[in-house]
């Protein structure tokens with residue numbers, strides 16, 4: 001495979017029709033490329049990259065824009081430059097650190113460590129805290145007793161079955177109205193109402209006191225559920 005790659009790259013340039021090749025070379029001067037990278041392309045002009053199969057040039061599923069140089073596979077645009085690589089809203093600039101969205105630009109979405117897991121019950125839907133049952137399924141958590149706690153994740157989808165669950169990260173839900181602040185003011189706990197979070201620390205007998213995160217904004221939390229929790233006497 002590795003031996004073939006340089007060959008394919010060579011073939012790509014020779015395989016292009018003469019007119020298109022001319023257009024590419026016109027757009028290539030460094031100053032223009034830098035300018036194009038700094039703004040969004042108004043109208044992409046996609047052309048498929050050409051591969052070589054048994055001596056025959058064939059179009060591939062990888063496209064490039066003749067105007068800005070973006071790539072796409074199918075409908076997914078990939079932005080690549082010397083300093084960034086992304087297929088979403090957040091560029092990957094360096095693998096030395098992971099940057100999360102604060103907050104996510106869309107309601108009821110998250111940025112962080114996400115898994116797919118089997119949800120047994122979740123009437124409350126997106127944003128519901130979940131606990132792990134003895135049968136290995138997740139279900140909407142409740143701080144009334146430790147039998148329905150601790151919260152280990154937040155539902156990113158409504159309904160049951162295999163769904164996305166946030167284990168750690170930033171979650172935005174516009175229906176929330178959190179207070180931010182120092183001390184316990186900004187802390188968020190598992191609530192004694194099923195599938196709900198609260199900023200009122202549970203205070204009844206046997207109730208679970210588990211901080212699961214803190215408020216970044218009225219509609220946004222940093223979810224980092226504590227595995228150390230107290231049960232009220």
Ligand SMILES: [Zn+2]
Pocket residue numbers: 041042043044045065066067068069070
């Ligand atoms: Zn473009």
